[in-house]
Amino acid sequence: MSTQSTLDDTSTAAGDGDAPGRPRRRRRSPGTPHASGTVGGLVAKLVLMAVVNAFGVFAILAAWNEESYGILAAMVALLVAADWVYFSRRTLPLKYVLPGLAFLLVFQVYVVAYTGWVAFTNYGDGHNSTKEHAIEALLVQNERRVEGSATYPITVLERDGELGFAVVDEDGDVRVGTAEEPLAPVDGATLDGGTVTAVPGAELLDRRQVLERQDEVTTLRVPFSDDPEDGSIRTQDARTGYVSTSTLEHDAEADTMTDVTTGTVYSPSDDGWFVSPDGERLNVGWRVAVGFDNFSTAFGDSRYAGPFLKILAWTFAFAILSVVTTFLLGLFLAITFNDTRLGGRRIYRTLLIFPYAIPGFLAALLWSGMLNRSYGFVNQVLLGGADVPWLTDPWLAKLSVLLVNLWLGFPYMFLICTGALQSLPGDVMEAAKVDGAGRWRTWRSVTLPLLLVATTPLLISSFAFNFNNFTLIYMLTNGGPRFADASVPLGHTDILISMVYSVSGLDGTAAKNYGLASALSIVIFAIVATISAITFKRTKQFEEIS
Incomplete structure (x- = not known):
């Protein structure tokens, strides 16, 4: 037997720092968990991270629906960082730092950055959203009843959490629609003297419920058909409805709004308004960057x-x-x-x-x-x-x-x-x-x-x-x-x-x-x-x- 082999056997038998002849303690490898201690901790960590990931996915989906892509990217980065830190063996210090860092970014850095961004815009009354939303609001808010259009008996209902109208058309058929879905025939609806009494899959609102949600009912617009030119159904008393169309028309190619009753053409301005040649502007605008105008206004x-x-x-x-x-x-x-x-x-x-x-x-x-x-x-x-x-x-x-x-x-x-x-x-x-x-x-x-x-x-x-x-x-x-x-x-x-x-x-x-x-x-x-x-x-x- 070689000298090196003898030394290796001796060191193996004695172990580092162990006295010769004593039973050597078996060393636990770094990756081996304690049988009783770490199982509960692992389960608790998995449950906690599952909750964190659930909230993270919810925030990501909410940001996606609101088209807030900056927030979406930040939430994805934070979620990936959290999973990497808490499931890695090499990031022990970050396990203590990451929660405070995340709260700092969300409640301090983001708030300051967003406030700084708003300070250089005209965000406020009349400029609450994007240009696309402003165009939609202008088309909706400037509606009038179509001349010679019929009056339809309607019933207010709620389907899949959305308000809608059940309309009895000229042929006596029931058509149902919401703000997102145009009127369409529905099978299985029942009538009583020209009034809708039941619609499958929908809850009809009684008079008390209508009064409680009066603002929602009177502002609801249900498209009459798939063609926007056909207008939409509106009501003021929740019993009868009429077809209305917008007095404004948007030309996407020329990026102008035209009042069809007067022929006035409104063009977009640098400060977020549609303005006519004589200086008259429409009542809804959009957010735009205004530079240091807010600071110059303050001082x-x-x-x-x-x-x-x-x-x-x-x-x-x-x-x-x-x-x-x-x-x-x-x-x-x-x-x-x-x-x-x-x-x-x-x-x-x-x-x-x-x-x-x-x-x-x-x-x-x-x-x-x-x-x-x-x-x-x-x-x-x-x-x-x-x-x-x-x-x-x-x-x-x-x-x-x-x-x-x-x-x-x-x-x-x-x-x-x-x-x-x-x-x-x-x-x-x-x-x-x-x-x-x-x-x-x-x-x-x-x-x-x-x-x-x-x-x-x-x-x-x-x-x-x-x-x-x-x-x-x-x-x-x-x-x-x-x-x-x-x-x-x-x-x-x-x-x-x-x-x-x-x-x-x-x-x-x-x-x-x-x-x-x-x-x-x-x-x-x-x-x-x-x-x-x-x-x-x-x-x-x-x-x-x-």
Whole structure:
């Protein structure tokens, strides 16, 4: 036997690190699972990934139906990445990183990118969709009854989840159709005195159901036949229907819309409208890119530029004063209740946290009622029936916003300052005393710098939060009182984010303008990001202290 063979046999018998003569433990190969431990984990992983894949396929199909191919591609990439990461042995770190990365892409990167895209379009009322959808809407919305056409008895029904009409034609036959399917004869339908009483595979709606879905019924258009020129059936009373055709005609080759009653030809414009030679435009447009028009409107249009500058100044003042006042009050209370000589500190600390435990939107709503000029608790009870316009005077409204935010925000600052004070190193404080530093000197040169090391990032986040504190403004003052000289629904206590909400038109006070609102959102993002970056850079000097 060779020397090498003897060495191999010895190492095999003893094993690496095993004592000679002891039974060698059998090593489990990397690919061999534990019999009892990993079976349950494998089953759980398969079930979880099956759920993830089901949701992923659902999102992909939804994106396909909506023709959102960018979202479709992103969802396919995320789904493939998830399957690869969680079924591969070489991607252990990614198993922990991928969920957070996926949420970051979906809820942060996508939202910012989509907002940026909308900011450079005319998306809003009249420009809600594509040009093809606008043409369809124009043809449908500009319909009129065909002269001399008959009136047909109809019955409203629901088939396969879609509303439709059952029509009795001139020959007494029943024809059924929906918005997607033209009228067609149906077998097995029953009539009673010219009224349809049953249709196989469909549910007839009674009068109560029709009234509940009145808007759907009156806007429903069922094609009369496969030929679009034959028009469609419409109804106003859900009992009788008539044939109507569009007064507009679209020429796909010339890309024009023609009013068949007047002969006026409308051509597409660069800003997403069909416009006639004399400047008249049709009432439905489509989304187009407008470049920096929304940004120039925000800063150059007198309707928005004047209020924008006022609101921008107040937003900075509100955010800065909110941070300063809440921090100073929270710090004062933290220092006070951090003194070991004070009895009952736990009870006092618990009471001070109560405002923080109440939901912010509810607290702001309560304060809105308490500060009411006519029947509020503050005027009627605390001030003995005074008539103080807390929420209707511009300056008092701003003061009220700051005071309410102080009441809501100081418990948070109290908590973080208490934690920071209790975590200060005792040896440093003791060294300051040994060096002869007095209380004020110790506070100014040791305690405060160390405190700022821990609290500055939280102060920056508090500034960013208050810069976008929409809930407080909306619930307390709704941005009021309104500017007297503004043509848009903006007020003295509006901040930039509430201005975006008003400009977007979601509150119903103005026409929807998502493009302009998105442009203002980009401006807010740039301001907060710039201030945060500068402030974080300046805080590096505190790190040297620690």
